[in-house]
Amino acid sequence: MQIIRADVLGFCMGVCRAVDSVKSILAEKNAGANNGEIYTMGPLIHNPGVLKSLENQGVKILKEENINDLPEGSIVVIRAHGVPPVIYKKLEERKAVVIDSTCPKVKASQKKAERYSKMGYKVILAGDGGHGEVLGIAGFAGENFILVQNREEARKLFAEVPLENRPTKVILLAQTTFSPVEFEAITEILKEAIPNLETFNSICSATQERQNALIKLCGETDGVIVVGGKNSANTQRLYLKAKELCQNAALVENSTEIPEQFYSLEKVGIAAGASTPFEVIESVENKLAEQGI
Secondary structure, X not given: OEEEXXXXXXXXXXXXXXXXXXXXXXXXXXXXXXXXXXXXEOOOOOOHHHHHHHHHOOOEEEOHHHHHHOOOOOEEEEOOOOOOHHHHHHHHHOOOEEEEOOOHHHHHHHHHHXXXXXXXXEEEEEOOOOOHHHHHHHHHHHHHEEEEOOHHHHHHHOOOOOHHHOOOOEEEEEOOOOOHHHHHHHHHHXXXXXXXXXXXXXXXHHHHHHHHHHHHHHOOOOEEEEEOOOOOHHHXXXXXXXXXXXXXXXXXXXXHHOOHHHHHOOEEEEEEOOOOOHHHHHHHHHHHHHHOO
């Protein structure tokens, strides 16, 4: 069996930065430099293996509804997805030590959403409902926030609103892990409805790079395994693209989930989401090498 890795895979800059922040805090605690309880505001990243490892080292996941029970002096790491302003305020009230590991690209979208909203703009975000990044940006945009999840929702948004009643000040942003193809389609649809539409393509280049690497990989192999958390948006998009392009495609969180048919393929590709650590990628590769034909 020949195993081919995608040209781009593993932690993106934002995830790497957030994980390194927690590792640094753990090292300081182990050295006696701090003694506060360590929390992440929500799951640090969308990867069960990494979360379990952090849990074993004493890192707890903090939910918004439990902030009022947070012990004073606790260390709280804001994950790469970011959080809305109300979370910062609640943590400040609890006298928590906040380590802001919001991805700089997400932070830029938050600031832009806040600034344009204050100028009276409607802030439309192309993104996934319920995603942590989306919730954070929505908080910065406030009452002017509108979520559009796909081109169908974009078509419906102003379809029944007379032209003269449509907002004239509108900006379109994107979740950093959103599909570039879908964002382009949404942009064209909204430009027809709002001629003065302003756009800010805030999709992270890491998302496009991984998509491009996957497309190339599908053309070189008999099947592709996408490694990553099943609740990761960018990992799911890689898997959907793999299913579209490959006869054999699978999404696995670890080496125990590799489907049996992959062991009989001659060429297997490995792709991975932006929150997948290299050790998990390597374990999948090693198992394929051990049991493949």
